[in-house]
Amino acid sequence: MLRQLCIENVALIDKLELTLENGLNILSGETGAGKSIIIDSLNFVLGERADKTLIRYGTDFAIVQAVFEDYANPQIEAYLDEIGVEAEDILILRRKMTAEGKNECRINGRVTTLSILKGLTEMLVDIHGQHEHQSLLKSSNHITLLDSIGENKIEKAKCATSQSYKQYSEYKRELEKFGDNAERERRMDILAYQIEEIERVNVESGEEEALLAQRKRIRNTEKILSALQSAKSILDGYESAGVGAELKNAAATLNTIADYDDNITSLTERLNSAKLEIIDISDTLSDMLDKLDFDRRSADKIEERLEEVRAILRKYGGSYDTLQSFYNNAKNEYETLANAGDRVIQLEKDIRLAGEQLKSDAGKLTKLRLKVGEEFEKSMLKELKELGMGGSTFKVNIQSTDNIDSISSNGADTVEFLISPNVGEPLKPLAKIISGGEMSRFMLALKNIVASIDGIGTMVFDEIDTGISGNISAVVSEKLCNISRGRQVIAVTHMPSLAAMADSHYLIAKSTENGKTLTHVTLLDDDTDEVARLIGGNDYSKFAIPHAKEMKAWAERYKNGLK
Numbered sequence: 001m002l003r004q005l006c007i008e009n010v011a012l013i014d015k016l017e018l019t020l021e022n023g024l025n026i027l028s029g030e031t032g033a034g035k036s037i038i039i040d041s042l043n044f045v046l047g048e049r050a051d052k053t054l055i056r057y058g059t060d061f062a063i064v065q066a067v068f069e070d071y072a073n074p075q076i077e078a079y080l081d082e083i084g085v086e087a088e089d090i091l092i093l094r095r096k097m098t099a100e101g102k103n104e105c106r107i108n109g110r111v112t113t114l115s116i117l118k119g120l121t122e123m124l125v126d127i128h129g130q131h132e133h134q135s136l137l138k139s140s141n142h143i144t145l146l147d148s149i150g151e152n153k154i155e156k157a158k159c160a161t162s163q164s165y166k167q168y169s170e171y172k173r174e175l176e177k178f179g180d181n182a183e184r185e186r187r188m189d190i191l192a193y194q195i196e197e198i199e200r201v202n203v204e205s206g207e208e209e210a211l212l213a214q215r216k217r218i219r220n221t222e223k224i225l226s227a228l229q230s231a232k233s234i235l236d237g238y239e240s241a242g243v244g245a246e247l248k249n250a251a252a253t254l255n256t257i258a259d260y261d262d263n264i265t266s267l268t269e270r271l272n273s274a275k276l277e278i279i280d281i282s283d284t285l286s287d288m289l290d291k292l293d294f295d296r297r298s299a300d301k302i303e304e305r306l307e308e309v310r311a312i313l314r315k316y317g318g319s320y321d322t323l324q325s326f327y328n329n330a331k332n333e334y335e336t337l338a339n340a341g342d343r344v345i346q347l348e349k350d351i352r353l354a355g356e357q358l359k360s361d362a363g364k365l366t367k368l369r370l371k372v373g374e375e376f377e378k379s380m381l382k383e384l385k386e387l388g389m390g391g392s393t394f395k396v397n398i399q400s401t402d403n404i405d406s407i408s409s410n411g412a413d414t415v416e417f418l419i420s421p422n423v424g425e426p427l428k429p430l431a432k433i434i435s436g437g438e439m440s441r442f443m444l445a446l447k448n449i450v451a452s453i454d455g456i457g458t459m460v461f462d463e464i465d466t467g468i469s470g471n472i473s474a475v476v477s478e479k480l481c482n483i484s485r486g487r488q489v490i491a492v493t494h495m496p497s498l499a500a501m502a503d504s505h506y507l508i509a510k511s512t513e514n515g516k517t518l519t520h521v522t523l524l525d526d527d528t529d530e531v532a533r534l535i536g537g538n539d540y541s542k543f544a545i546p547h548a549k550e551m552k553a554w555a556e557r558y559k560n561g562l563k
Contacts, residue, residue, distance in 0.1 A: 001488040002042075002125065002458045003090070004067040009056040010044070011037045012510060012519040019523075021504040024484035027492045027521075028499050028530055029508030034519030035492045038508065039127070039462050042066070045095045046125055047118030052101055060099040067092050068124060071457055076123050083107070083116055091124075093117065127460040128443060136417075136443065137431040143415035146396060149450065150372030157365040158411070164361045165409040168354040175347045178340050191334040194316075198327045201312045205320050208313065211306040218299045225292055232285040235278055244282070247275040355404045362412040366400045369413055373398055376449070383445030387479065388472040389438065393420040395427050440464055441472065448479050458488045465495035477501045478558060485562055496534035500551040501559070502527060528552060 005018040012034050027035055044050045045064035055062040068091040080087045085107050094106040095117070105117045136145075147154060178184060217224075236242040251271040258264040313319060316326040336343070373396030380394045395418040401407065418427040421438050430442070444464055461480065468476055477497040483489055484503070493499055505527035510519045524530060531551060532544035 001068065001070055002066060002490070003069045004065075005038070005042060005045075006063075006065040006067075007038075007041045008063040009059040010041045010054055010062045010064065011056060012517055013037055013041070013056065014516075014518050016519070016521055018506065018521050020488070020490065022488055023503030024481055024501055025488070025490045026499050026502035026505045026527075027490065027508055028494065028505070028534060033508045033510050035508045036462075037519055038521070039460065039492060042125070042460065043127065044097075045093055046121040046127070047095070047105070047114055050097060052097070052099060055097065055099060061096060063094070063096045065092065065094045068457075071124060073123075076120070079120055079123065080107075083112065083120075085110055085112075093121065123456065125458045125460060126447075126456045128447060128462065128464060136439075136446075139414075139416040139429060142396075142417050143410065143413065145446075146369060146373060146376065146415050149376055150368065153372055154365060154368040157361065157368050161358070161361040161365050161411050162409045164354065164358040165407065168351065168358045168404075171347055171351045171354055175344065175351060178337065178344055178347075184337050184340055188334060188337050191330050191337070194330050195327065195334065198312065198316065198323065198330075201308055203309050203312060203320060203323060208306070208309050208320070211302055211309065214302050215299075215306060218302065221292065225289070228285050228289050228292070232282055232289070235282045235285070242278075242282075244275050244278045247271050247278065251275070358407055359402075359404060359412075362400075362407050365411040366398065366413050369398055369411075369415070373415075379449045380445055383448055383479075384441065387441040387445055387475050389421060389441055391421070391423040393427060394418070397427075440468055441476070444476060444479050448483060456487070458490065459483060461489065461491040461493075463492050463494070465493050465498060468495065473497045474554075477555070481555075481559060481562070494534060496531050496548065497551060497555070499527065499531050499534055500548070500555040503559075505530065 001022060002020050005020065007013045007016045007018070009015075018038070027038060029035055040050075040054065041064045044054060044062075045066045069089070071091050072087055077087050088108060092106075092108050094104075094109075096104040103114060105112050105114055107117065107120065136142075147158065179187065234243065237245065248271075251268045254264050254268045254271070258268065313323055316323045377394055377396055381392065384390070384392045384394065397416045397418050399414045399416075400412045402412075406412070417430055419430055419442070420427045430439075444461075447459065447461075464480070465473065465476060473495050474497045477495065477500070480489055480491060480498060481501045491498060499505060505524045507522045507524055507527075507530055508519065509522070510517055512518075528545060528548050531548035535547050535551070536544040
């Protein structure tokens with residue numbers, strides 16, 4: 001259950017802490033006092049969409065925190081374990097929004113995403129409001145609701161149908177890849193051409209880089225040749241003696257004075273060594289010049305091969321690895337298509353058998369839905385009768401298809417709720433016949449049925465009393481009280497009979513402080529005056545207060561009768 005709601009900087013709320021109790025919690029107050037702000041704040045922390053207009057004027061952030069107690073069940077514990085949050089005695093949800101539109105969501109202090117937060121809160125709180133009215137008017141949502149009502153009875157059949165559909169679809173997708181015989185032949189022709197083209201060019205790993213290096217060298221051959229020739233000319237000499245000869249002459253000159261200085265001999269030896277090194281370098285340059293082949297035809301061949309390699313790479317992915325991947329895939333596909341005859345025959349057989357299984361599983365699901373639908377109709381008619389709609393006829397209209405290609409993972413059925421609020425009127429879709437007051441009663445009847453099966457600990461009703469008055473208001477109050485005996489109920493209301501039924505009654509009011517309008521919440525020890533205000537307002541307090549006391553006594557007798 002929701003134990004505490006802490007709100008900061010939301011609309012007219014500066015700071016507010018609302019402690020809620022078990023049973024029926026009623027929120028009432030003058031129009032515009034801020035009741036909707038409380039519900040908006042709750043929706044916000046539960047993960048609903050919100051924009052910056054939620055933030056109180058003059059501040060740059062809004063924070064809402066919700067504290068839950070006695071919340072755990074196997075489904076919630078499994079979800080918390082899945083998202084890596086340890087289940088503790090209390091569960092604290094916190095959401096912050098800044099003026100820049102940034103959201104921060106936390107579960108027990110751990111930062112999480114909005115979608116994960118919402119996935120958890122959908123198991124904690126069920127909020128009924130005008131949005132849910134609109135959702136129920138859409139027939140596309142009816143099958144989901146029916147399945148949730150009959151979950152324990154049809155879940156196994158739904159899983160079987162989903163698995164059969166998955167298998168059937170996989171076979172269909174594989175067969176579609178083969179196409180018909182003409183398509184297969186056309187595809188094989190294309191693949192054969194691509195395979196032959198890649199094999200003909202026969203690109204080797206690293207070949208493009210090697211060709212670029214060769215082209216670079218060839219384009220610089222003249223520069224290389226000139227440098228080698230110049231170096232050799234310097235060493236060998238043209239018109240003058242070469243470097244080797246000069247070194248030889250220098251050594252000979254030094255030898256003439258070798259007898260006069262002991263260092264001269266070592267110098268001449270070094271000169272002779274240098275002369276030999278120069279001769280060796282000159283010979284090496286000669287070899288390099290001999291091997292240098294500036295053949296124009298070789299250059300042209302390299303250019304032609306480089307263009308061919310680049311063209312094939314561009315065509316099939318841009319690199320050697322992507323070319324090879326394409327080639328391997330093309331060969332595999334060609335071989336598959338070449339042997340398609342046997343596989344197609346097998347797939348056609350598999351599809352037929354899988355289709356029969358899918359039809360069988362979908363048929364079983366349809367039968368279970370029809371059974372759940374009949375039980376749901378009876379329950380709804382009973383609830384509607386108690387809510388003053390005894391002349392109503394309610395029908396769960398289930399239409400099934402025999403067309404295998406129209407069956408989905410959810411079965412062969414379309415579901416639509418039909419209603420006739422009055423005797424003699426034909427059944428029509430909810431959206432075409434039901435009024436606001438009738439819709440509120442319909443929703444309450446539905447909630448009274450679903451409350452016993454959905455396992456959600458807190459239910460919120462935002463002005464469920466819309467369009468309801470007279471004796472029916474007392475029945476609505478009793479229904480909400482019934483629901484609150486098994487779970488926590490929070491209800492925003494203008495209906496005095498519902499307010500009188502409160503286990504905890506909170507008055508929402510606004511005041512002006514320091515030039516600012518602020519919303520406050522007060523837990524009423526005695527809510528007689530507020531019930532009287534809802535009955536007739538201050539102008540009728542002489543009659544309203546005794547009536548309020550009578551209404552509270554009636555509510556107390558009813559609640560005592562439930563114990």
